Amino acid sequence: MAPDSEVLVRFRDVEKTYDGRVNVVDRLNLEIRRGEFLTLLGPSGSGKTTILLMLAGFEAVTAGDIVLNDRSLRNVPPFRRNMGIVFQNYALFPHKSVFQNVAFPLVQRRLPKQAVSEKVEAALRMVDLTDLGERRPHQLSGGQQQRVALARALVFEPEIVLMDEPLGALDKKLREQMQIEIKHLHEQLGMTVAYVTHDQGEALTMSDRVAIMNDGLIQQVGSPHEVYEKPANAFVANFIGENNSFEGRIEGIDGRDCAVRLASGDIIHARSAAARANGETALLSLRPERLVIGPAAQGMANRFGAQVVEVIYFGAHNRVRLAMAGRDDIIALAPAGAAGDALAPGAAVEIGWAPEHCRVLAPA
Amino acid sequence: MTDEAKTAPADRSLEAKLRRAQRRRSLNAFLLVAPLLLFILVVFAGPILSLLYFSVDDPKLAEVMPRTAEIVAEWDGAELPGEDAYATVVEEIRAAYEDRTVAAAAMRLNYEISGFRSMVMRTGRKIRRITGPPYKEALIGLDERWGDIAYWRAIKASAGPYTTRYLLAAVDLERKWDGSIGTAPPERTIYIDYLERTFWISFWVLAWCIAIGYPMAYLIATTGRRLSRILLALVLLPFWTSLLVRTAAWVVLLQNKGVVNDSLLYAGLTDEPLTLIFNRTGVYVAMVHILLPFLVLPLYAVMRNIPASQTRAAASLGAKPVAAFLSVYLPQTLPGLGAGCILVFILSLGFYITPALIGGASDQMLSYLIAEFATRTGNWGMASAIAILLLLSVAALYPVYRGLVRGAAGFRFG
Numbered sequence: 147m148a149p150d151s152e153v154l155v156r157f158r159d160v161e162k163t164y165d166g167r168v169n170v171v172d173r174l175n176l177e178i179r180r181g182e183f184l185t186l187l188g189p190s191g192s193g194k195t196t197i198l199l200m201l202a203g204f205e206a207v208t209a210g211d212i213v214l215n216d217r218s219l220r221n222v223p224p225f226r227r228n229m230g231i232v233f234q235n236y237a238l239f240p241h242k243s244v245f246q247n248v249a250f251p252l253v254q255r256r257l258p259k260q261a262v263s264e265k266v267e268a269a270l271r272m273v274d275l276t277d278l279g280e281r282r283p284h285q286l287s288g289g290q291q292q293r294v295a296l297a298r299a300l301v302f303e304p305e306i307v308l309m310d311e312p313l314g315a316l317d318k319k320l321r322e323q324m325q326i327e328i329k330h331l332h333e334q335l336g337m338t339v340a341y342v343t344h345d346q347g348e349a350l351t352m353s354d355r356v357a358i359m360n361d362g363l364i365q366q367v368g369s370p371h372e373v374y375e376k377p378a379n380a381f382v383a384n385f386i387g388e389n390n391s392f393e394g395r396i397e398g399i400d401g402r403d404c405a406v407r408l409a410s411g412d413i414i415h416a417r418s419a420a421a422r423a424n425g426e427t428a429l430l431s432l433r434p435e436r437l438v439i440g441p442a443a444q445g446m447a448n449r450f451g452a453q454v455v456e457v458i459y460f461g462a463h464n465r466v467r468l469a470m471a472g473r474d475d476i477i478a479l480a481p482a483g484a485a486g487d488a489l490a491p492g493a494a495v496e497i498g499w500a501p502e503h504c505r506v507l508a509p510a
Numbered sequence: 511m512t513d514e515a516k517t518a519p520a521d522r523s524l525e526a527k528l529r530r531a532q533r534r535r536s537l538n539a540f541l542l543v544a545p546l547l548l549f550i551l552v553v554f555a556g557p558i559l560s561l562l563y564f565s566v567d568d569p570k571l572a573e574v575m576p577r578t579a580e581i582v583a584e585w586d587g588a589e590l591p592g593e594d595a596y597a598t599v600v601e602e603i604r605a606a607y608e609d610r611t612v613a614a615a616a617m618r619l620n621y622e623i624s625g626f627r628s629m630v631m632r633t634g635r636k637i638r639r640i641t642g643p644p645y646k647e648a649l650i651g652l653d654e655r656w657g658d659i660a661y662w663r664a665i666k667a668s669a670g671p672y673t674t675r676y677l678l679a680a681v682d683l684e685r686k687w688d689g690s691i692g693t694a695p696p697e698r699t700i701y702i703d704y705l706e707r708t709f710w711i712s713f714w715v716l717a718w719c720i721a722i723g724y725p726m727a728y729l730i731a732t733t734g735r736r737l738s739r740i741l742l743a744l745v746l747l748p749f750w751t752s753l754l755v756r757t758a759a760w761v762v763l764l765q766n767k768g769v770v771n772d773s774l775l776y777a778g779l780t781d782e783p784l785t786l787i788f789n790r791t792g793v794y795v796a797m798v799h800i801l802l803p804f805l806v807l808p809l810y811a812v813m814r815n816i817p818a819s820q821t822r823a824a825a826s827l828g829a830k831p832v833a834a835f836l837s838v839y840l841p842q843t844l845p846g847l848g849a850g851c852i853l854v855f856i857l858s859l860g861f862y863i864t865p866a867l868i869g870g871a872s873d874q875m876l877s878y879l880i881a882e883f884a885t886r887t888g889n890w891g892m893a894s895a896i897a898i899l900l901l902l903s904v905a906a907l908y909p910v911y912r913g914l915v916r917g918a919a920g921f922r923f924g
Contacts, residue, residue, distance in 0.1 A: 234819075
């Protein structure tokens with residue numbers, strides 16, 4: 147746990163249920179640190195948006211408490227929470243101009259006219275919309291509307307900015323561009339951001355920390371690197387990125403290194419985060435890009451003969467499906483180039499990977 | 511041969527084909543629409559045009575006493591007409607009395623001066639007594655009012671074939687004998703009163719409809735699906751019964767020994783029955799009930815399309831509930847509110863049955879006068895003129911509606 151001074155928002159044993167039977171959010175203990183970019187990542191229905199709505203004050207907390215700056219938010223109405231929110235559909239006011247939209251939070255705070263127009267202009271400059279102040283939202287493109295929503299959520303310098311799948315409606319190229327822009331804005335302004343998405347790529351690119359949700363429970367919280375390289379459980383391993391999973395029994399332990407025997411009889415050397423005992427069943431996770439094909443596999447602790455089943459060309463790399471250890475669904479990413487291009491279905495190849503790249507997951 | 515050379519002539523014939531196809535399609539479309547167009551012309555434009563015509567048409571006197579009409583049309587009206595005018599009148603009243611057509615002309619003259627009808631009829635009865643000139647003295651001898659220039663001016667005003675008297679009367683004006691326009695005598699200046707009352711009643715009905723309908727539409731648009739369906743059904747239910755039935759139901763409910771009064775008495779809220787019927791209160795209650803759906807439905811349609819995130823966004827940006835409503839929600843509902851208001855107001859301007867059954871004498875609206883003139887006194891000119899007054903009042907509201915909707919809807923939904 148981070149020291150209190152660094153924590154802006156703290157969820158304490160928060161629960162939320164709509165029907166009184168199933169908790170949409172269960173035993174939520176999470177802190178959002180001052181100035182960080184925290185992403186709530188999970189499939190739809192995992193409760194991530196509900197967390198954001200409770201933080202914003204639009205949904206009541208069933209049990210537990212949310213604390214902002216050491217003050218409980220229990221009796222604070224949404225309009226006093228001072229949080230900037232970017233909604234999924236932007237929720238721009240259609241009857242107001244871009245300028246009026248961005249000025250809205252300042253007008254509500256009764257700032258003098260001069261200050262309002264200065265701040266609005268600065269905010270519009272920040273998101274590159276200087277000349278579009280007089281337009282109505284419907285006259286703007288999706289990306290421009292997104293920027294207006296961003297400017298409106300930032301212009302009053304809120305304690306924290308909440309974003310609920312803000313890029314969901316944009317096409318891929320624009321989405322990637324906006325991801326970088328939002329990241330830069332965050333770096334420049336240093337505001338705290340709580341970001342909700344179901345797009346793992348987005349979460350990895352933008353966040354300082356990612357909280358992965360499933361079925362109302364937080365599965366893992368950590369830096370993008372941590373959650374990708376060291377998934378805490380099978381759900382995280384499968385949800386983020388591609389994953390080859392193996393199931394077997396632990397037959398030898400040396401510190402954190404385990405030898406795991408698969409049903410096929412093959413032994414895989416892997417590394418565990420937690421202490422494990424001999425004889426336990428273990429779930430292994432191996433990222434496709436860590437699997438090496440061909441001569442490079444020589445000298446690796448895990449080395450197997452395999453057969454190429456399918457090669458799919460992706461431009462920058464080839465996605466290779468391999469058969470080994472009695473299975474035919476092992477995926478490897480081979481960089482485009484001499485080695486990868488030479489692969490053809492049916493070819494016998496040697497594959498291998500290092501034990502530190504193959505994780506023994508905690509039992510689910 | 512190059513590709514271009516090959517395709518160029520083909521292109522031209524293709525264009526011609528396309529044009530032909532489009533012409534054929536628009537002709538087909540027109541033929542399909544033609545019956546509807548005809549129907550609209552006959553059913554909508556026809557009555558309005560005939561209304562306009564009836565309000566200025568004035569053939570009665572000229573039909574019965576054509577030569578008299580001609581003579582008074584030339585007469586300047588400054589002083590009593592000469593002997594020939596009297597002679598013509600005597601001759602034509604005599605003929606008309608025998609043909610039994612004099613009553614129609616007498617009725618028309620009565621519109622100008624009340625009492626003129628009986629005067630003409632009496633003259634007709636006694637016309638046998640006049641046997642020869644001088645007709646002027648003879649006629650004045652029969653009834654001295656024939657010597658009053660006002661009656662001759664009335665004949666001049668009725669000479670037709672067209673008149674502005676009905677249209678002027680509908681706004682409490684009349685044309686004086688010298689052609690100037692002035693206010694009508696007090697006993698005839700009732701129409702502006704009726705117009706004002708009609709607007710006033712409509713205004714209050716609208717105000718009540720907004721006060722009740724706006725929160726209702728909001729509730730229907732924002733509540734859970736089941737409750738919203740039930741509420742919507744309740745709003746629509748009255749549409750399934752006829753206006754007359756609903757009005758009659760209110761008579762039953764509101765009368766002194768009706769359900770409402772009995773309940774109030776039983777609950778001890780009042781010691782004696784309240785007068786809820788045959789006064790303005792009853793009219794308001796019944797009209798608001800009947801017109802409420804016309805406000806609720808367009809409002810509901812607009813409100814349903816305003817996402818919840820709009821008010822949430824306003825709140826998150828620091829707007830207190832009232833400010834969020836006034837600056838974000840209300841402006842977005844204005845197109846629906848405007849449409850609903852115009853519907854309610856225009857419909858209530860034309861209300862007839864409800865005030866007639868539930869209201870007292872001082873609660874009747876313009877439509878009552880129209881019905882009165884058309885069915886009781888058979889004065890189609892006056893009925894048409896008032897109908898036109900009503901039509902123009904409604905037309906005058908159109909720019910208001912346009913302004914309201916355009917002012918609010920400088921944006922599109924979606």
